[in-house]
Amino acid sequence: MSKYYTIDEIVRRWVDDNGLHLFTSCKGEETRVVRLTDAQGRTYGIGIDPPNSGQVTVRYYAWDFRKRNKTETVSIERVGDALEDALAQVRKWMGA
Secondary structure: OOOOOOOHHHHHHHHHHOOOOEEEEEOOEEEEEEEEEOOOOOEEEEEEOOOEOOEEEEEEEOOOOOOOEEEEEEEHHHHHHHHHHHHHHHHHHHOO
16 A cells, blocks of 8 residues: 555645646655746756655755755645645746
8 A cells, every 4th residue: 555545636636636747656666746847947846745643744845945945744634735835836936
């Protein structure tokens, strides 16, 4: 069973609703990451940690991640809201 089973439906609905691509593995490890690219080719990301004790951490960052990055930990019930917040912030960073 996936480490993300309690939030996968929420995450996949958010990805579909926003026309994004979800990466589910990296170097053989299970993951949940969305990457966006701006007109200049700079990469931005939204990463979702597996739930832990009913909490989920959403991490989002700009291409200059040392300057522009945020982390939000929320209850499973608020994952959808946290993802919307993350996407809105990333789009601001992108100038979209």
